[in-house]
Amino acid sequence: MSSSPAAAAAASDRLRRIYLNVETTKELWWAVVSCFIAVLAGVRLVEVFLNVSRKAQIPSDPSALVEQEKHEEPARRRGAIALRRVPQAAVTAFRIAAFRWTVPIGPQARMLMADVWVILGYMAGVLVWDLTRSTHLEPAHNLNTKFYEDRSAHIASAQISLVVALAGKNNVISFLTGISHEKLNVVHRAGGRMIVLLLWIHAIGRLYTGIGNFDYFETTWMKAGLVGVSAYTLVALLSLRPIRTVAYEFFFITHIALTALAIACGIVHRPECQHYFWPGFVVWAFDRTLRLLRLLTINLRWWRRGDKLVKGHVELISPGTVRLTLRRPIAWTPGQHAYLILPSVSTLPSEAHPFTISSIPYPVDGSEAKSKEHDMVFIVRGMNGFTKRLHQHADEKGSGSVTAIVDGCYGYPPDLATYSTSVFIAGGSGVTYTLPLFMNLIRMARLGKSSVRRIVFIWAIRDRDHVRWIGESLLQAVDAAPAHVSLEVKVFVTRAAMETVPGLEYAEEPSPTPPNASNSSISDKQAEKKLSDVETLATALNVQVGRPDVAQLLRHEIEPALGRISVNVAGPAPLARAVREALASDIAGPVGVLKGAPTVNLHIETFGVVGA
Template sequence: MSSPTTGSASAEAVAEAAFHVYLEQRQIRNAKVLVHYAAGLSALIGVFIISHWLHLLAIRLGWSRKPIFLPFVAIARVSRRTFIQSLPGFTSVGHAVLVTAYVALNVLFSFYNVDYSKATDLCARFGWMATGNMVLVVFLALKNTPLAIFTAYSYERLNVLHQTAGYTTLLYTILHAAIYTAYFFKEGMVYILRLDIVTAGIILGFALLFSVLAGMTLRHIKYELFYVIHVALFVVIVVTLGLHRPNFNPDRTLYATVIIGALWFADRLIRFCRLVYNSINNEANVYALPNGGTRIVLKKPLLRARPGKHCYVWLPRIRAFETHPFTIVANEPMELVINTYSGFTKALHKYALKNPGASLKVSVEGPYGTLPDPMDFDRVVLVAGGSGATFTFGMAADMLARMSENSKQRIDFIWAVKGHENLSWFTQHLQNLSNHVHAPKIALKLHLTRFAPSSSINRDDSIERRSTSVASADMKPSNLERGNDNFAISGPGSSAVTRYESDKDEKDMEAMRHQEIPSAATSTTMLPIVHGRPDTEAEIRAAVESLSNDQRVLIAACGPSSLTKIVRDIGASYIKVDGPAVEVHCEQFGW
């Protein structure tokens, strides 16, 4: 007979073996759930891919003009009318629906096939879901995302989803850590919290917490500092995630860690190689503009670049270890116009003031951005606020360059700017549009939202107040509202420069009086300017109502969120089953 001691030891061995079997089964179960979760996310992405390509095919093949497709067109338009509208707390109704679907998938797979008789089973599931969502976070952060090819969403439009996935990952991490910690204290197993793999998990949790907090605070205050912290903490997260679950079998979480690291490294490698290649024999000239603007003119064009898209710029003389995104205004030569905020843009503007026209070593990386092709539309309405004109000028110039002589397409160019001095940022581009061979096909509508008293105008400046004939009928003085003026717009290097000065800008303006900017106008350009905000709804309504039911209109806007919200809602309201096809595209400051 076996002794009681032997029997007790045997029972403990059996219990320990059973526990290991349970752990292995739990790992297998959780791994399968994570695969199903990935499949659910893939299906959700697939819906957007299929919808995007069906939409493109409908445009290219003219399905909306064929009666047989009318029921499908009606469904698509009603859906788009709903999804495009803005919604408080979200970019749009469509964004809210997508977030809801994402949350539903997380809830489903968090509680599906969980053994609730085991105190730690649900806790383990939360850890697995955190790992799965971390892969999604990195995927949505990729600059060179495949979604830009297969859908209409480039990385900057996915950033809001990247943030949502980040918050979800943090929530799962907190729940995973809190439940396990409470369990270990309750069972008198505090010593487990001192194990190396648990210590790595604790560091991982705090790194993720600080990364999210930095995104919620520093991102809007000191973006450059946030970026450095964000990248550094990401490296900590990847390393500690690998140390927290260091085995490939039976625990599959290390595979997710490898995928995370590989995705991030591959994206960085692609961007680095592009920067190196585009830096070869490349230089940029920088010029300060009135009211805090800076123009960069590059020696070499960027492959596949189109005005309206954006690229990352590296100027080692200003910031040796930083790249920053800016919209491409023109291709030949490649030109960027930048507003001054803080950090890099402030340092660049100061350098341009002290060294007008200086040549700097430069490289660019990109291009990025997914834009609808304006050539697919009969009429294009471009709405810009302030420096958002970098986007609309690019789209307008690109469209005019691709137009044929017998093209019947029309462009409405609406630009609202606070001060007259900002107009000189784009003097050459305004001249190019108004003097272009296809100029009669574009209606330039400029609005000054801030009127400065006459005493604030430099005595040497000239303000022409006379009627001038312009290329577009909409620009004739007789068609303008009462109170419109024809202002002479010219660059800082011309004889007639209109600008309003403030005490803050006095030194900058003094420096710019003595510099020449090649891309600025050398002769006066007469363009009528309306004082006050544009009636965006009336402009869009007129454009839509001018088209027949079998025609298409693109409404594209760039500027602050208040502007894009208005354009989004107005554009959505004109998407009708029995009207012309309406497409709405909004770019927004900051990402």
């Protein structure tokens, strides 16, 4: 009889554990994950509404912008603090803390404080829901292992579809929040590592509480569980930055294969909980299906009798730099990126790499496009892996056609139409992001669809020869700028030696002339022409030697500005860090905003964490 109360308490504890396994998992989804996504979606809606209302106030007559500036001149800031600007100052302080402060997370990587807050908040929420309400009734024991060891597996399994969605190029989260997939990848990795932690809490907890005799390890469900945990652990280990950097293709293949294996093992391990697992396959299949349909639509010409794949044109435009031009029947938002697959260059048929589209789909002078197909231009620096092979291909075979498959376009670049001043700062190949934004802004200004009054384009390059990457496009944009826009282009050559390397283009067909003195003469003529081109571009673009003083340049633009300012940056990590530090100082701080200084929005093109 004395054992009846204890048995009743044990039964009650078991029922309570089963109930909490399900309820805490649901609560975590709705209280933490779903609510946070809803908040970001709400912020996105507010931004869209404000942007639409500001666009509605843009005068159709460009000359009205000049008159508006004259009326605003007497209202320049006088140094007195205005309480009505407290909201703008508060937003500025938040932007500085969240998006301009960074913390080191490794020898060559830093992370935005906004990412740190999101990741720590997510991890804290998961652990709170996992470890609380774990009091054993008989005998009384707080934080009882039996309560949270099974719950950890439930919560981990429920996060799988979220983590898979965060990795997809086409996902609902990006659509709702306006945060591009490459920026969500930071949270994807954190979520994946959290799953591994929870699974090991589950596994160790089961060992601690006892799993019976070793016959359990001979059962199919137990074997599946062990393989699943091992596969997830390998996924986490192979996802570490050094491995991703050195062997990306290996990481990519193993990442997908091991994740699929782990999800399948989870279904075998606990068939009654398969509703946690199969949505992961559905989310992955949805992303891949959309990408496949887009690939077929963009890259195939069904009416052709021969080769139905559309080709691209590849050329070597400077030492180590390739320009790839693809003509496709799509339009894109300037600043977006696309994934390229080059079967003759890629190691695997599905190997795709992201590159920013350095062109815009419409003429910069505001005229109508003459065709439904537009030139997608990619400027690729030959570094290692895929880009190195592409450079070798262009170097060995010369300028010519190559089979190219494009998947895109992706990303949510900023809409700059409502800013009165826009500053573009690029380093090296980062100009592929700032150039299309710059060209599109000039086009919108010509069409009377932008309130911009001042545009500054700053580009830092190592060699003067690099101006040939975008020189012609840049000059076309400068020539197209309307009279009411104050435009300034500054190109800095960071190497002291202003030397060019001639002879960079190759004929599609080999010359029938044998290699003799006449061939050398042709090469010399090509060298002279390339040198002349560089000299012409360098003179027209006012190229100067030295490194840009980012802080001083920004101060020079912000202090006299009257309206909202947008600063757009892409390039090496030190350049982005210098801009962040400058805009976190008194140049664009909350105190200055209180005194009447303009608010500054910073947009930096990065993939994942910030470089050191």
